[in-house]
Amino acid sequence: MPVTQLSDKPPFKARAFDWLDHRFKIRDLTAYMGNKVVPQHGHSMFYYLGGLTLFLFLVQVATGILLLMYYRPGADSAYESVKFIISNVTFGWLIRSIHSWSANLMILVLFLHMFTVYFTQAYRKPREMTWLTGIGLLGLALTFGFSGYLLPWNELAFFATRVGTGMIRAIPVIGEYLMVVLRGGEDVTGATIGRFFGLHVAILPALFSLLLTIHLLFVQRQGMSEPIEWKSSGDTHKKYMKFFPNFLYRDLLVWLIALNVLALLAVIFPDGVGVIHWPLGEKADPFAPPPAVIRPEWYFMFAFLTLKLIPAKVLFLEGEQFGLLVMGVGGLIWALVPFLDKSSQRGERSRGWMLFGFGALGFIVIMTILGYILE
Secondary structure (H helix, E strand, C coil): CCCCCCCCCCCHHHHHHHHHHHHHCHHHHHHHHHHCEEEECCCHHHHHHHHHHHHHHHHHHHHHHHHHCCCCCCCCCHHHHHHHHHHCCCCHHHHHHHHHHHHHHHHHHHHHHHHHHHHCCCCCCCCHHHHHHHHHHHHHHHHHHHHHHCCCCEHHHHHHHHHHHHHHHHCCCCHHHHHHHHHCCCCCCHHHHHHHHHHHHHHHHHHHHHHHHHHHHHHHHHCCCCCHHHHCCCHHHCEEEEHHHHHHHHHHHHHHHHHHHHHHHHHHCCCEECCEECCCCCECCCCCCCCCCCCCCHHHHHHHHHHHHCCCEECCEEHHHHHHHHHHHHHHHHHCHHHHCHHHHCCCCCHHHHHHHHHHHHHHHHHHHHHHHHC
């Protein structure tokens, strides 16, 4: 009777892994991930805000691609295509709702992430470029919101975009030119939709993806920032958690919770709720009188109200020019804080920069609330 010999070949799974490892050095990557650690302290929960922002951006991309299959830009087709998505496409209303909710939540989480990084002084050396790329991502996210607001071509979006783009005219020297370039003419027309559509689905996603990749590379190479107090404390007070799998599993759990919250909001409030809403309403009519109240999105309200409250003339500048100049200088100082805050580079907290941060946060919150009270 012939004797059956056992094969010396390793299992298929092992051979497949070896095949991939030989080409992509997977073992080196897993070894690197296994050696990474995350500081554990009282503010460790803030580390999950960055991953949550990434998750919401991925949701934006996925739902945006689905909406793109039916959306048609143009003054004669944009409104009708959105109405068709809501009314006729299976679960089209749900995809639009998830897209809108995830956009608002992403900007909210980005603001929270920025301020937590600021108040923990995680921007200090050697993470200056990580901070700058994060500021750039916030600016692109706000531009995403502005460019996407016009795409349904409804009444409120039309007049709000006219007001928003009109403010660009206040920029000295190049303001008029920028407004015409952005609108595609002197007024908001079908050409404006085409420009905003190209900006929203092509230019901004490309820039955001590139900057996000750079930002994530910085974070991975530099690791999570340790509390500034740890610099003067002994090693006995320091605690760490392995990035893989401990932190990564927790991060994925946050993603799962966010997905459930997003789904509940989209189902229960498909057109938004309160000041965060996006009903389709009536189609835009350039010859109709503007609505009694024109409000920007909540994340622009503080800037909108500030420009509205400034007098028509301040010194030798127009009110809007003065407002844009002051906010521009303030934004530049905010972006350059890692280079200006010398105390944090020495491992010390700066009372002046803490007050500056609380002042910026208070200004944004108070002006946003007043914007809805006074309107």
